[in-house]
Every structure is written in structure tokens, then in C-alpha cells.
Amino acid sequence: MKRVTGLVGGMLLFVLGAQGGIRLLADHDNAGLLSWTPGGFPMRLSGYALMIIVGALLAGWGSKKAERSGRGE
Template identity: 55%
Template sequence: MKFDLSQALGVLLLVLGAQGAIRLLIDHDKLGLLSGLDAGFGVTLGLYVVVVVIGAVLAGWSRDRAKAAGRRR
């Protein structure tokens, strides 16, 4: 149960990062959630990619830990 929240957070980060990166690639002027940074296209795209990677790693790690905890019970 304790890993379910971190897995949901990882999936949320993955979805938001991927959606923002795809939107930015289609329309370079729409920076999405990171528009307040005024960092430009490249930096913003890089940040979205980092968010996607963090979300994927967090979701995968949480899933593995939840499966391992379930086997121990």
C-alpha cells in the first residue's frame, strides 16, 4: 500500500512530462506547465524529458518494491 502512492506519482509525472514534450514539439510557442521559466525551447524540452525519465524510474521502482513486499507476506 505504501508504494501505491509513489507509483501513482511516477505515472503522473510520466504522463505530464510526455504530454508537455509532445505539445512543445508540435507547437514551439506553447511551453505548457513550464512556461513561467522563460528558458526557451531547448531547455524546456530537456526539462520535460527529465520529468518523463524521473516518472518512469519512480513508477518502475515502486512497482518492483510493491511486488517484492507482496512476496514476503
């Protein structure tokens, strides 16, 4: 169950980071989920990039663990 939770959580982080980053690039004033963070555009874009990276790593970890247990077939 922990592997599936990691996979789903990673995919959710990845999607939220990608969607927020694209929105921020299209309209610099629309910060979305990270509108509360100080630092302006560069810090918010870095936050979304970090969400994408962490989400991809977490989803990859959950996927590899699920494959090893025989659920990836």
C-alpha cells in the same frame, strides 16, 4: 502505502512530461506547464524529458517494491 504513492506519482510525472513534450514539439510557442521557465525551447524540452525520466524511475521503483510485497499478482 508509500510504494503505491511512488507508483502513482511516477506515472503522473511520466504522463505530464510526455504530454508536455509532445505539445512543445508540435507547437514551439505552447510551453504548457513549464511556461514559467527561462531558457526557451531547449530548456523546456529538457525539463519535460527530465520529468519523463524521473517519472519512469519512480514508477519502476514503486512497481518493484509492490511486487516484492505480494501486491503485484
